[in-house]
Amino acid sequence: MAGSGGTGGENVSGRPGRRRRIVRVAATVVVAVLLAGGAYAADRQWGGGTESPKAASPSGAVSPAVAPTPAPSPTPEPGADITGPLNLLLVGVDTRVSVPGWEPHADAVLILHVTQALDQAYLFALPRDLVVQIPAFKKANFPGERTKLTHAMSYGSRVPGREKEPSTTQGYELLARTVSDYTGIKRFDAGAVLTFGGFDNLVDTLGGVELYIDQRVVSRHREPDGKHRVLRGGGYVGPQMVYEKGTRKLNGWQALDYARQRYTEGGGYARQRHQQQLIKALVGKILSQNLARDQARLGQVVTALDDALTFQGNGREIVEFGYALSRLRPEAITLVDLPGGGLGTGGGYRGEQLTSTSRRFISELRAGRAAEFLADNPKLVVKR
Template identity: 65%
Template sequence: MVLGSMAPRRRWLLLGLAALAVVALIAAGTVVITRLTGDNKRGGAPVAGSPTPSPIGTPTPSPSGPPPGADITGPLNLLLVGVDTRVSVPGWEPHSDAVLVLHVPKGLDRAYLFSLPRDLVVDIPAFPKAGYKGGKTKLTHAMSFGSRVPGKPKQPSTAQGYELLRSTVSGYTGLRIDAGAVLTFNGFDRLVNALGGVDIYVDQRVESLHRRPDGKYRESAPGGYKGPQQVYEKGEQHLNGWQALDYSRQRYITGGDYARQRHQQQLIRAMTRKILDEGLARQPERVDQVVSALGDTLVYVGGRRIVDIAYALSGLPENRFTLVGLPGSGVGKGSAYRGEQLTSEGRKFLTELRAGRADAYLSAHPALVVKN
């Protein structure tokens, strides 16, 4: 059965999962490449060491057998990862700059999406496959350390790096990770454009470090960039592909990386609303167009096919999809910055989530719920 022949609800959900994963990539700064390397060109190569992307379609299930994913009852945890890969640099190790967890409790009737700061100080377990002995450092390094292939210093494996990141996130959150997606930034603007852009409420004035008002990249200069800047004014805005990419990567703003995580989650909401409000799932040709825009930018990793998971979540109501912002603070002594840590309120959310009491906890702590 090809994507275009799926039932409408199942079709939008499958597309929605892909959209979630792609947006997740953007928000935590995967395109810091230009800031760090001065390379303003965007290549189309896949992530080094990536596994072959899973096909979107699935064979037609037997009429006498259960539908795909019928045995998935929850809880279900998906790890969505955006990687900083510099395809122009031989042997560059991928860094996880966007780390999101989608938790669907038993019953599959609601879902919670939250981000973990890229600089979160965590215990990364030993990983003999990569020759890593373990240590306490920033979460973003787990993908990098895990990607190292002994004897092949210039051939890092993103799939292998995902294994270590998955173990690290699971250990920190106490959640079993069932499946996930690893993404690069290539093709994101094409995906948003294929959707016709997205409507979002910009909750604060944001000046772009990287783009000019015409969409071209600003020139690099000693200490930063120069030239006119694209500005996103507070209020309702319609963003095209490059604008969505640019807006969601900005972290040198009020609120820093936590504001960037919030903007990322708001974009996820905007894209899923776009899919639902415009009845995209009832237009097979549009669905095919949008999914094809993903190309090799999306790599699915998991024991179950993405189609199985999409079918299992086909009854999830949109109004039970909650975006959660976990507060944090810096860690270090004096001016020596080590990274970030979640506040007690943020850590308690993870405890309550595992215990099945997330709704009650969020009712008592409404500031954690991301609005707009």
């Protein structure tokens, strides 16, 4: 669990505010990478104290050397006291900001578990239609209900007396509590919520992302030119974008559209796998651009996120998690596919449930034995 501690200290770069500004801007990118299932931290070589120059006398002679200014004591990195293991809840929400009162729905619910050494991680998703017990939530006047996981975000976002102003932060709170109850993970050390529009903009700002398409996917939502297909008579009409199998470079709307499709071989579970693959590819893209050394690019990425991002750090700042997870790299993130199946009585579909093997993985993860369990159950590991 994350420990306590401050982030204060003197500026060590020699220029007022420079180090703090760089770190904080880079830390915002960390949040995007947290959503991408990993972590990013700025290069920390901003310089340090220097000796004072020798003073010249009026005659031009060099006067005795002035004693060097003592270098300031090293400032502890933000988050230096954060220790593993860590559990992060990453949420992609479907919001329609143009519709007053539209409640956010959790379309992607992912958990990133980082090991004690903070250099290895496991990323897995829970089905949006997973049948769970959503607990009572006084802030939203919600009495509790056994229903699909995706509804926890929307039910929790309701603010009594402000029906047209749903709260994403409040919705995340109920979702996190619901996921915690289901998985047995007692606490999420940090979490982040990103709207689909924010994800779209992030990918475009990074110049697109290269992804291995593991099966032919036909879009229900987009035409080949990116236009939204028309919803008419209960169904979509018009030409459809098709993603052919193979390695492809996708722009923002394509990446998001591909990762959202669930009417494919494998259904919603294939969609979860595609989301995980996309997230890992995005981590690699961010890390490969060495953004810490390019302030202009950092600014572009931060602007792309705009108001589409909500971060919850339980009292800790974004920058703290950024530094704490700076050693985590894409190749150290294991994607885990948790199989499940439909749940219902008779001909009525109620939602999804995980298999006993999937539930056992979560138990072993909590106990710190994920690596051993996956070694015995290699089919759970997503290879690409």
